[in-house]
Amino acid sequence: xxxxxxxxxxxxxxxxxxxxxxxxxxxxxxxxxxxxxxxxxxxxxxxxxxxxxxxxxxxxxxxxxxxxxxxxxxxxxxxxxxxxxxxxxxxxxxxxxxxxxxxxxxxxxxxxxxxxxxxxxxxxxxxxxxxxxxxxxxxxxxxxxxxxxxxxxxxxxxxxxxxxxxxxxxxxxxxxxxxxxxxxxxxxxxxxxxxxxxxxxxxxxxxxxxxxxxxxxxx
Amino acid sequence: xxxxxxxxxxxxxxxxxxxxxxxxxxxxxxxxxxxxxxxxxxxxxxxxxxxxxxxxxxxxxxxxxxxxxxxxxxxxxxxxxxxxxxxxxxxxxxxxxxxxxxxxxxxxxxxxxxxxxxxxxxxxxxxxxxxxxxxxxxxxxxxxxxxxxxxxxxxxxxxxxxxxxxxxxxxxxxxxxxxxxxxxxxxxxxxxxxxxxxxxxxxxxxxxxxxxxxxxxxx
Numbered sequence: 001x002x003x004x005x006x007x008x009x010x011x012x013x014x015x016x017x018x019x020x021x022x023x024x025x026x027x028x029x030x031x032x033x034x035x036x037x038x039x040x041x042x043x044x045x046x047x048x049x050x051x052x053x054x055x056x057x058x059x060x061x062x063x064x065x066x067x068x069x070x071x072x073x074x075x076x077x078x079x080x081x082x083x084x085x086x087x088x089x090x091x092x093x094x095x096x097x098x099x100x101x102x103x104x105x106x107x108x109x110x111x112x113x114x115x116x117x118x119x120x121x122x123x124x125x126x127x128x129x130x131x132x133x134x135x136x137x138x139x140x141x142x143x144x145x146x147x148x149x150x151x152x153x154x155x156x157x158x159x160x161x162x163x164x165x166x167x168x169x170x171x172x173x174x175x176x177x178x179x180x181x182x183x184x185x186x187x188x189x190x191x192x193x194x195x196x197x198x199x200x201x202x203x204x205x206x207x208x209x210x211x212x213x214x215x216x217x218x219x
Numbered sequence: 220x221x222x223x224x225x226x227x228x229x230x231x232x233x234x235x236x237x238x239x240x241x242x243x244x245x246x247x248x249x250x251x252x253x254x255x256x257x258x259x260x261x262x263x264x265x266x267x268x269x270x271x272x273x274x275x276x277x278x279x280x281x282x283x284x285x286x287x288x289x290x291x292x293x294x295x296x297x298x299x300x301x302x303x304x305x306x307x308x309x310x311x312x313x314x315x316x317x318x319x320x321x322x323x324x325x326x327x328x329x330x331x332x333x334x335x336x337x338x339x340x341x342x343x344x345x346x347x348x349x350x351x352x353x354x355x356x357x358x359x360x361x362x363x364x365x366x367x368x369x370x371x372x373x374x375x376x377x378x379x380x381x382x383x384x385x386x387x388x389x390x391x392x393x394x395x396x397x398x399x400x401x402x403x404x405x406x407x408x409x410x411x412x413x414x415x416x417x418x419x420x421x422x423x424x425x426x427x428x429x430x431x432x433x434x435x436x437x438x
Contacts, residue, residue: 031341062344069348073355080359086427087420089363093356094393094415098408101397111348112397122250125281129288129330136292137312140299144308165399165414172395173388174313178320178331180387184380189317195384196313198432201306203422208305213417 015053017043019067022060027106030113031061061110068107075100088216138167170200234272236262238286241279246325249332250280280329287326294319307435357386389419 021043025034036057040047054060079096083089101108142163158166173196181192240262244253255276259266273279298315302308320327361382377385392415400411 058340061341065344065348069351073351076352076355076359080363083363086363087424089359090420090423091412091416093359094412095409097393098396098400098411101400102408108397111345112394121277122280125284126330129284132288132292133295136295140295140308140312144299144302144305161403164402165396166418168395168399169392169415169418173392174316175331175395176387176391177317177384178327180384181317181320183383189321190314192317193310193313194432194434196388197310197434198426199385199388199419199422201309201422202425202430202432203418203420204309205306206421206425207417211421213413213421215413215416 011053014045014049015063018045018050018053018060019063021045023064023068023106023110026061026064027109034061036060064107064110068104068111071104071107072097072100072111091215134164134167134171137171138163141166141170166204173200230272233264233268234282237264237269237272237279238282240264242283242287242325242329245280245283246328253280255279283326283329287323287330290323290326291316291319291330310434353383353386353390356390357382360385360389385423392419 018039022034022039024042025039029035029038034057036047036050039060040050043050050060054063075096076093079092080089083092138160142158142160177192177196181187181189237258241253241258243261244258248254248257253276255266255269258279259269262269264272269279273282294315295312298311299308302311357379361377361379396411396415400406400408
């Protein structure tokens with residue numbers, strides 16, 4: 001074993017330890033409020049060592065984002081290759097994603113939430129705005145579905161939890177699709193709405209009609 | 220007309236002008252890099268007046284977020300009340316949302332994008348991570364659907380634009396549903412995936428089978 005290979009493993013292990021500790025701190029405090037001192041303490045590694053390994057707080061954050069997003073991508077890729085139909089692959093991918101979020105909570109918070117870094121007042125306002133929009137959509141979903149039953153079917157009222165679920169899915173999809181619109185500037189607002197309607201409504205209609213999807217193994 | 224009412228209208232108008240100008244600046248520069256001087260210049264209002272009306276850069280930002288989110292909520296509410304079936308209401312809501320995003324671009328950018336405020340390196344890394352995840356999901360959607368046709372149906376290969384659309388919708392919905400999970404801690408990752416599968420797959424299956432949704436007026 002050469003000098004070089006002998007030192008390579010500990011370095012990688014150390015970096016993992018730093019990233020593990022940093023994820024906890026960034027997830028709890030946000031980027032700006034996170035202190036390198038706290039990261040060092042949790043990792044049990046001295047500050048000069050942390051700077052030696054990774055260079056700066058910014059570099060530590062970058063290492064965190066990189067590791068967690070690579071893990072998520074690898075998780076999705078692996079899951080999607082386990083199924084042998086489009087249906088089985090989508091199911092495997094969704095399950096793997098929500099499991100990743102549950103099991104790697106700090107990593108997910110770091111990838112997902114950034115407004116907190118804008119300071120309390122500003123972040124609070126954005127949060128309030130998001131919640132107001134979500135509450136309105138949830139209410140519209142619940143009332144919109146309850147008010148009128150389609151001819152021949154009974155009026156269905158979604159429970160609060162289900163209405164919130166549909167609200168979150170719709171808001172999240174629509175929010176993300178504004179990035180798709182940005183990439184395809186020749187697509188109009190109506191085009192985008194039409195595509196989303198095709199993706200969402202046709203399924204919702206079936207589900208409201210009583211159809212239930214169950215995983216292949218449990219049918 | 221009393222002294223008070225004579226001054227009330229101009230004040231509201233001035234505040235609107237400040238918010239209009241501020242939205243442009245915040246949207247182009249992000250919160251931290253935005254300069255009150257530039258807002259004043261675009262609004263044609265002096266700095267002391269801006270501070271007199273709204274108080275601080277933070278307060279100007281809060282006023283922007285508040286106005287735009289109230290407008291968006293009102294737009295959604297109004298649209299959803301124009302339809303007389305769940306289907307028509309969902310369609311009206313989606314169309315109104317994507318039109319709002321197109322017509323109030325600066326407002327949407329301010330509500331939607333915050334990572335840019337973390338500084339170039341950090342925001343760049345988060346952006347790269349998001350793009351990598353989106354690219355992977357888009358690839359999985361395209362290949363996953365193309366590899367195997369369901370028995371009795373031909374293998375369908377989505378075009379790049381369609382695969383990207385489905386990828387954005389799935390990533391956005393899943394991303395947002397992690398907030399729903401946070402609110403319902405007793406729901407497992409599998410529960411969440413199952414609900415999302417019910418919302419998405421049943422519709423996708425029909426669409427892949429050739430079903431197309433068209434707006435009620437155009438059938």
